[in-house]
Amino acid sequence: MDTSNPLREERLRKLAEWRRRGIDPYPTRFVRSHVAQELQQSLRDLPAGSESTIRARIAGRITARRVMGGASFLDLRDGSGRIQLYATVDVLGPERYELLTQIDIGDFLGVEGLVFRTKKGELSVRVEEFTLLAKALRPLPEKWHGLQDVEIRYRQRYLDLIANDQARRIALTRSRIVSAMRRFLESEGFLEVETPILQPLYGGAAAKPFTTYHNALNMTLYLRISDELYLKRLIIGGLEKVYEIGKDFRNEGISTKHNPEFTQMECYWAYADYTDMMALTERMISQIAKEVLGSTRIRYQGHEIDLSPPWRRITFREAILEHTGIDIERFSTLSELREEIARRRLIVDPQPTWGKQVDELLKTYVEPKLIQPTFVLDYPLELSPLAKRKPTNPNLVERFEPFIGAMEFGNAFSELNDPLDQRERFLAQEAMRRAGDEETQPLDEDFLTALEYGMPPTGGLGIGIDRLTMILTDSPSIREVILFPTLRPKKGEEAS
């Protein structure tokens, strides 16, 4: 960062001036009596031109300054909202008043004084005493247009939060979503747990991992790509309803829907199956929307969406039939399927296996249409090495993915608890790996051992918190809902 900025030089000059007067520009403490929003609410009915009986001590960042000779107005913002300050030379005396007018936009200030409402109707604090709480050395972004530069918004999110209401709103909403989700799961009897992020073997999803190294143990460790296999071990251990909210890491591309580290909620429920997980998902998401947004009707990217249960349920096979006319059951080999795709003149990227090819059909032709909440269920076996087979059709598994606004935001199944079948699935995955698929499940002997001690029938669900937040904040990009999205370091960037 540049340090030769003349605006910064000017502020350094002012900083030195405060110090010259024996004032510490970075004091340790300021006791507040109120925050701005409290005053705005409790004095909502105070008429214009009249005084309250409240003497308030408030603190915050100065965001605007209007100096008019012997009287000045400052806008102060704290974590709750904003309030105006009114200072006059009559109250403060010439010396203190002059000092106050040296305050820069961006500085933190604590003030004490009577709260009143101006003739124009603006609730204000009459500054009787003030304390500089922190001198800012750099100017804030422009007041009217906010901060527009996307790169600065992501790299210096604090500036985005200062300058843009929307950024603040998203950060608050995300926190409320996670909080409401925890409350919901707790009310349903789920126990919050923590499982390892550093794992000797990764699993639970088809993804490439990040690799790291532990010096003392002299071993390679992986950052988890999913919590699944550890949470199932807890089900085996008798914790019948568990969940975890945490970061997963996938060493893959970045897009408006993908960040290399992302937040997922995973929960596991003994004696439940995927239909129970569907009902749980509907209730959870609609409950969160109600708590956080006050309604189950939302707008997402121009669409009116109704989150209230029940959500539409459609099988994987029916969904593809509906949107492409192809009944995938009638084309059970990759070459037959490709012929049918070509015959119907559909444009789909070729995939190496039948399973991936039908999945590609879903992504290309079905997913963009899934605006209203929809469960797509009963996936092909080969796409789902950890899910239980459907009793009525061993080529399918009891699995669903929920979609809203043309975006998948979760994954769930009746968990495979047959240790011998699980071993076969792992071996099939290994075979696919040898055939060149880099994103297969590695065989996890330790997990198989756990399964052999017996896991009750269990339903499992994962919800992508980032994508859910996108949906509930009408954000078009995952970078808007992650405070510090992964970016390439700027070349030549160094600490000033």
Add this chain to the structure above:
RNA sequence: GGGCCGUUAGCUCAGUGGUAGAGCACCUGCCUUUUAAGCAGGGGGUCGCAGGUUCGAUCCCUGCACGGCCUACCA
């Protein structure tokens, strides 16, 4: 990885083959109820970086960097 677009003052943005402008912010002066305060004056720029074409490049060309969108990848 590929395509398209962007990068000009601290911020938001104009602009031109003859080395640059506005608004906000900043500085100075005036101003005791303003709120995008006002009025007057002023300072501030390696026009992302490196090459090339040209008498001359911020502008045209090439490469690079970073970012955005699309695409690819991705449970």
